[in-house]
Amino acid sequence: MDYTPSDRVYLEDDLGLDTAWLAARIVEDPALLALGETELAVEHIAPSDRPGSLTVHLADPTAGIWHVAEVKLSDADTDQVLHVLTLWLGSHTDPTGAERQPSVVAEHIPPAVARAVLMAQEVAPLGAYELHALQVGDQVVLHTEPVHPPEVTDAAADHELATRLAEAVARLQGHSPEQAADLRLRMIGRLYRHDDRGPADPPAPA
Template identity: 30%
Template sequence: MPPKYTKPERLWLKTHPEISEKWVQARIAEDPSILGLGDLVLRDQERMQPRAGRLDLLLQDPESKRRYELELQLGATDESHLIRTIEYWDIERKRYPQYDHCAVLVAEDITSRFLNVISLFNGSLPLVAIQMQALRIDDQVALVFTTVFNELSRGLVDEDEDAEATPTDRAYWEHRASKGTLGLADEMLKMARECEPGLDLKYNKFYIGLSRDGQPFNFVTFRPRKNHMILDLKLPQSEELTQRIDGAGFETLEYNKQWRLYRLSLTKADVTQKAEPLRELVKLAYEQRTS
């Protein structure tokens, strides 16, 4: 039997008597992935800007140094919101230059005139325009986001600094990733404890690190995903070490030169079948950290 078709009703939230901009903002904050920009996490909401009002949402890609300064607008786009979006983006990038920044404007109606204007910025600043549709299906409301203008130059991959890391707990990561891949972090902890017996996992919003006597001690960090885990090893890049890692058969991501990180994408089979070369890499990172 084919599925039953239901025609949705388009809602215009600008004039809706019950649904407000705050309601839409809350839905995005609950699940930023609905924007279609990737698996983003909420960094801040209604963020105060010096002498410039409040930024609606600050989002971040947990696997990179890219932050998204998002302004939300019900109804059609206008010049004031575009200026505000660019202004907030500029403030944030100057305050936090260690991150890559992208301006995002979300509106119900992005006009052709507006697209012509923002196309002038292409190549000058990273700007994304997303058109939002609210659809009523029976007694429920859905939000659909469509990127109509995109400039996504990716930033450098890195962990968030310990000073800015937001503490979470194991339950957060079980929901965000899976118990299976979280178990890989447990196995890696056992290897790390061979170097330093008193280490524990330290759960943060963007990664899982290590702690010693309650303080961060990150010579390796972990980022569990649904089907794999990313292992970050703080080691200086060398041809010999790169060949050693490649020779062990690991799937590697691009080396982060700014933060001196080797990044490996690990599966359960990697951790069990390649335990010895992993143990050696963890030991090297520990020795680098303590030397």
């Protein structure tokens, strides 16, 4: 669907719609989240322990994948990335043995969050998606698009974010500080390998 930026609205800020409304729409049409290429079934959807967010579990029986996502109104944040990683690390498979696919979904994915998702892919097959709402007459149309990481712009901020992610993963998995430091370097390396214009080796933080 083609649209201009002025067509886009935010569910809560512009329309006064809440997570209960969004949950009902997802139940009606799980495909609106665009998390799979085949038909998805809602297995569980509930308010997250984070405000303005839903925890959504979708099954893709054809592909043998169990999607676990946090869907957030308004802007995503790096805490959302950590929350989804926690859900994924808690169990890599669902009770039937299907592969788990974690995703961050929000109405807006800021650049820092997109970079965090890319770094987190060092440990999990994490995806990032923007949920767009368009008002067409008296109807609200929803669709979701994948978000691609921006090119590196702030090395110091990226190093700080990598440290936070690596330390969180280490705590969840019971890893040593040395393992956390190694993961941090691998996360930074992944980020800079993604940037074709970036240096071969990541720069040290300022």
